[in-house]
Amino acid sequence: MSYAIIGFGNIGQALARAFARKNIDVTVASRRPPEALVPQVRAIGPTVVAKSLQEALEADTIILAVPFGEHREVAKALPNWKGKTVIDAMNAFPVPEELDGLPSSAFVAKGFTGAKLVKGFNHLVAVTLAADPIVEGGHRVDFLSSDDEDAIAPVAALAKQLGFAPVKLGKLNEGGALVHARGRTWGQLIFQDLFKKEQ
Numbered sequence: 563m564s565y566a567i568i569g570f571g572n573i574g575q576a577l578a579r580a581f582a583r584k585n586i587d588v589t590v591a592s593r594r595p596p597e598a599l600v601p602q603v604r605a606i607g608p609t610v611v612a613k614s615l616q617e618a619l620e621a622d623t624i625i626l627a628v629p630f631g632e633h634r635e636v637a638k639a640l641p642n643w644k645g646k647t648v649i650d651a652m653n654a655f656p657v658p659e660e661l662d663g664l665p666s667s668a669f670v671a672k673g674f675t676g677a678k679l680v681k682g683f684n685h686l687v688a689v690t691l692a693a694d695p696i697v698e699g700g701h702r703v704d705f706l707s708s709d710d711e712d713a714i715a716p717v718a719a720l721a722k723q724l725g726f727a728p729v730k731l732g733k734l735n736e737g738g739a740l741v742h743a744r745g746r747t748w749g750q751l752i753f754q755d756l757f758k759k760e761q
């Protein structure tokens with residue numbers, strides 16, 4: 563498996579820290595040229611490498627950590643997303659009108675034709691996501707949801723590798739609704755910093 567994080571702001575850097583903590587290779591990219599990311603990348607750890615967006619999108623698994631409205635720009639960067647897993651770590655808040663009542667991740671999925679999309683790593687504030695998810699007595703919970711049942715397992719495996727305890731919520735408009743912004747309200751599980759004894 564190869565991994566890339568698109569967006570290297572608060573959430574992108576928090577996730578890069580999680581990969582670095584476990585010595586897992588990850589590519590990071592933003593709109594800026596890769597050289598501009600190097601100082602922060604170096605500060606995080608040697609398994610993190612900055613590349614151009616196009617190069618980063620060669621990874622099998624792509625984590626979206628850009629402002630919600632920018633996901634379309636990322637989607638346009640590849641003609642076809644077949645074979646890729648996209649992890650949506652974004653929150654659409656407040657929800658833009660054009661979502662047409664869809665959960666934001668279902669709306670995002672429409673843009674990434676052919677990809678398997680899983681919502682995850684979106685419900686914690688960046689400073690919490692950046693912290694070691696293994697604490698005395700447990701593993702920090704990462705809620706995962708997807709309309710593609712098969713897509714969740716590899717993302718759950720990644721979450722475990724990073725030290726989180728994945729909790730599967732099911733489909734985006736069912737259990738996944740708990741980790742989506744709705745209108746001007748947050749899903750009930752957003753910002754809940756929970757721990758499980760076992761992964």
Ligand SMILES: NC(=O)c1ccc[n+]([C@@H]2O[C@H](COP(=O)([O-])OP(=O)(O)OC[C@H]3O[C@@H](n4cnc5c(N)ncnc54)[C@H](OP(=O)(O)O)[C@@H]3O)[C@@H](O)[C@H]2O)c1
Nearest residue numbers: 569570571572573592593594627630632635652653687688
């Ligand atoms: N902040 C939180 O605590 C938090 C918590 C949960 C979820 N989220 C969600 O996570 C996402 C990112 O939030 P953030 O706080 O990390 O934002 P941020 O600090 O503003 O960082 C956004 C990053 O996205 C990059 N970017 C923007 N447009 C791009 C594009 N078209 N292609 C490639 N890279 C692009 C920016 O790159 P440049 O600098 O090169 O422009 C920047 O590195 C948002 O959807 C937010 O809702 C945030």
